[in-house]
Amino acid sequence: MITILAGTNRPHSRARRIADYYRNLLTELGDESQILDLAELPADFVATALYANAGTHPEFNRLAAMLDASAKVVIIVPEYNASFPGVLKAFIDGLTYPSGLQGKKAVLVGLSSGGQGGLLAMAHLTDVLMYLGTTVLPQRVRLPFINQDLNAEHGLNHDLSRQLLREQAVALLAS
Amino acid sequence: MITILAGTNRPHSRARRIADYYRNLLTELGDESQILDLAELPADFVATALYANAGTHPEFNRLAAMLDASAKVVIIVPEYNASFPGVLKAFIDGLTYPSGLQGKKAVLVGLSSGGQGGLLAMAHLTDVLMYLGTTVLPQRVRLPFINQDLNAEHGLNHDLSRQLLREQAVALLAS
Amino acid sequence: MITILAGTNRPHSRARRIADYYRNLLTELGDESQILDLAELPADFVATALYANAGTHPEFNRLAAMLDASAKVVIIVPEYNASFPGVLKAFIDGLTYPSGLQGKKAVLVGLSSGGQGGLLAMAHLTDVLMYLGTTVLPQRVRLPFINQDLNAEHGLNHDLSRQLLREQAVALLAS
Amino acid sequence: MITILAGTNRPHSRARRIADYYRNLLTELGDESQILDLAELPADFVATALYANAGTHPEFNRLAAMLDASAKVVIIVPEYNASFPGVLKAFIDGLTYPSGLQGKKAVLVGLSSGGQGGLLAMAHLTDVLMYLGTTVLPQRVRLPFINQDLNAEHGLNHDLSRQLLREQAVALLAS
Numbered sequence: 001m002i003t004i005l006a007g008t009n010r011p012h013s014r015a016r017r018i019a020d021y022y023r024n025l026l027t028e029l030g031d032e033s034q035i036l037d038l039a040e041l042p043a044d045f046v047a048t049a050l051y052a053n054a055g056t057h058p059e060f061n062r063l064a065a066m067l068d069a070s071a072k073v074v075i076i077v078p079e080y081n082a083s084f085p086g087v088l089k090a091f092i093d094g095l096t097y098p099s100g101l102q103g104k105k106a107v108l109v110g111l112s113s114g115g116q117g118g119l120l121a122m123a124h125l126t127d128v129l130m131y132l133g134t135t136v137l138p139q140r141v142r143l144p145f146i147n148q149d150l151n152a153e154h155g156l157n158h159d160l161s162r163q164l165l166r167e168q169a170v171a172l173l174a175s
Numbered sequence: 176m177i178t179i180l181a182g183t184n185r186p187h188s189r190a191r192r193i194a195d196y197y198r199n200l201l202t203e204l205g206d207e208s209q210i211l212d213l214a215e216l217p218a219d220f221v222a223t224a225l226y227a228n229a230g231t232h233p234e235f236n237r238l239a240a241m242l243d244a245s246a247k248v249v250i251i252v253p254e255y256n257a258s259f260p261g262v263l264k265a266f267i268d269g270l271t272y273p274s275g276l277q278g279k280k281a282v283l284v285g286l287s288s289g290g291q292g293g294l295l296a297m298a299h300l301t302d303v304l305m306y307l308g309t310t311v312l313p314q315r316v317r318l319p320f321i322n323q324d325l326n327a328e329h330g331l332n333h334d335l336s337r338q339l340l341r342e343q344a345v346a347l348l349a350s
Numbered sequence: 351m352i353t354i355l356a357g358t359n360r361p362h363s364r365a366r367r368i369a370d371y372y373r374n375l376l377t378e379l380g381d382e383s384q385i386l387d388l389a390e391l392p393a394d395f396v397a398t399a400l401y402a403n404a405g406t407h408p409e410f411n412r413l414a415a416m417l418d419a420s421a422k423v424v425i426i427v428p429e430y431n432a433s434f435p436g437v438l439k440a441f442i443d444g445l446t447y448p449s450g451l452q453g454k455k456a457v458l459v460g461l462s463s464g465g466q467g468g469l470l471a472m473a474h475l476t477d478v479l480m481y482l483g484t485t486v487l488p489q490r491v492r493l494p495f496i497n498q499d500l501n502a503e504h505g506l507n508h509d510l511s512r513q514l515l516r517e518q519a520v521a522l523l524a525s
Numbered sequence: 526m527i528t529i530l531a532g533t534n535r536p537h538s539r540a541r542r543i544a545d546y547y548r549n550l551l552t553e554l555g556d557e558s559q560i561l562d563l564a565e566l567p568a569d570f571v572a573t574a575l576y577a578n579a580g581t582h583p584e585f586n587r588l589a590a591m592l593d594a595s596a597k598v599v600i601i602v603p604e605y606n607a608s609f610p611g612v613l614k615a616f617i618d619g620l621t622y623p624s625g626l627q628g629k630k631a632v633l634v635g636l637s638s639g640g641q642g643g644l645l646a647m648a649h650l651t652d653v654l655m656y657l658g659t660t661v662l663p664q665r666v667r668l669p670f671i672n673q674d675l676n677a678e679h680g681l682n683h684d685l686s687r688q689l690l691r692e693q694a695v696a697l698l699a700s
Contacts, residue, residue, distance in 0.1 A: 115492070119466060119469050120469060120470070123470060142465070
């Protein structure tokens with residue numbers, strides 16, 4: 001069971017649509033997966049599930065527990081202000097120690113409306129994940145100009161991106 | 176008027192105490208300052224003040240407006256999981272465009288209970304701030320082992336740290 | 351007098367051609383500049399001008415001294431293996447302390463044949479420059495797909511890139 | 526056969542001494558290893574073994590070939606100006622494509638005379654290695670204040686550092 005983390009709490013996000021795409025890809029490759037969409041985070045989790053309250057919020061814990069079920073994680077990282085979303089990091093800040101990410105394998109997918117494709121976001125997140133004891137595979141996939149390449153009619157309409165995601169997924173399954 | 180941003184919503188944080196220390200330092204150097212403590216963020220701001228709701232939450236806007244009053248900003252960055260706090264980034268993600276940080280001068284202070292002193296946190300935040308058009312002065316101050324060096328009785332009880340903060344403050348005032 | 355540093359020792363590099371372009375731009379804006387091309391580094395400088403030999407190699411010193419003549423520096427950074435060129439860093443490693451970069455203002459231009467545009471290279475170099483006491487202005491310019499956009503006949507044949515370089519140069523002159 | 530890369534060309538470097546220490550550690554753990562010391566690089570390799578000359582310099586190739594013999598690499602990274610040594614990066618820039626680092630497992634050890642312990646150096650190098658297709662294990666070891674902790678009489682005289690290196694080595698062997 002692989003967990004695909006849609007790394008923003010923005011409702012109906014492009015990150016979620018890429019997560020759906022990735023889940024289909026993993027199904028095609030013969031693997032089970034589940035989506036952890038940060039849009040399901042409790043509205044007040046930064047006040048009720050972090051620091052002194054870490055581990056005490058049932059709804060937060062339900063989402064955190066999805067990580068425990070998986071040895072492998074795909075993290076879809078939309079680029080907000082040249083880094084990862086604050087909400088993604090706040091979710092990680094709320095995981096109890098040792099983090100549900102420790103000892104796992106992870107791959108990262110960055111997306112952006114501009115040309116950077118989440119590159120710095122993925123670099124920053126790699127530092128965080130390595131600190132937590134997660135092995136981040138080297139196959140980083142950048143999806144720049146996602147507004148153009150992801151649309152309602154054709155889905156992810158960019159051949160190279162589709163190929164890179166498939167190669168990444170194959171590498172994750174083989175790891 | 177300089178704004179000192181205490182970069183976590185943890186109540187009664189060490190970051191806030193360093194912010195208080197910095198405010199006294201600026202007063203000694205003859206400059207006015209105010210503290211923007213992220214502990215005052217609305218509990219549900221990640222659901223009510225970001226994305227489609229950016230700019231619509233009066234209490235969030237009150238905090239964001241404190242940045243507008245200042246051409247210079249001091250950001251106190253506690254290290255959470257080898258980077259900046261998710262909540263600090265989520266606050267930045269909620270600023271309307273152009274960000275209240277654009278065109279400003281900033282200095283960064285990192286703190287950690289371990290030995291890194293917020294180094295990666297400050298490096299990551301520098302990438303974010305440069306993207307937003309903030310000039311980050313090169314005087315990064317690391318405060319590692321802050322649990323030992325900051326205590327109720329003696330305040331910031333570390334001579335080199337006090338000296339580095341003063342040099343940084345002088346550089347900010349001169350910039 | 352502004353120094354434009356072409357950040358590779360590759361002979362006849364694209365970085366040098368961008369440096370030439372930038373020099374013309376600065377001339378148009380009314381400012382004098384000179385080009386420090388790392389192609390002029392002594393072939394054996396990593397053995398004869400670093401560490402115990404720092405400061406002792408006349409030809410290396412001649413290049414290093416060009417930095418001393420300038421309060422402002424433009425660094426053209428080709429992307430090699432997702433970071434700055436090793437030779438650019440080795441040149442910096444050979445500067446005697448305090449570095450000829452201390453206290454200066456700098457702007458960065460990244461170039462790449464791929465789509466990253468030197469983004470990580472500029473982020474890494476910013477960490478180095480801040481450590482050395484250089485103020486790096488926030489206007490980072492990425493020039494991705496430079497093989498397509500820079501050609502013998504038309505020079506830098508990309509309107510947005512030309513505009514971003516001009517805005518950056520204006521910001522540097524105003525700083 | 527594991528290759529331990531001493532990441533500077535400084536003669537008789539502390540990085541080399543840590544490499545020697547690491548080799549003994551691997552021997553104790555029952556594994557064979559060899560040391561690739563960048564002090565053996567040809568003096569003029571940046572002019573004769575990079576770019577158009579990549580792959581043509583027999584002495585450079587001999588060192589590069591040591592990587593080919595190993596599926597696992599330990600990289601000892603002294604901190605120079607808050608990043609990796611320029612010479613280490615120039616060595617990597619000279620590897621022919623696909624790099625001798627592609628598909629390998631690597632662990633990083635940072636060292637510094639100051640308190641950072643090579644943290645940014647390792648973060649920057651991780652970006653480079655991931656780009657090259659190397660899997661970097663999350664166990665980064667920082668060796669700050671190495672001037673105090675490494676001495677002629679007692680070797681690496683710091684219990685926690687010795688423990689962290691052993692844990693890292695065990696993780697590398699198990700990977």
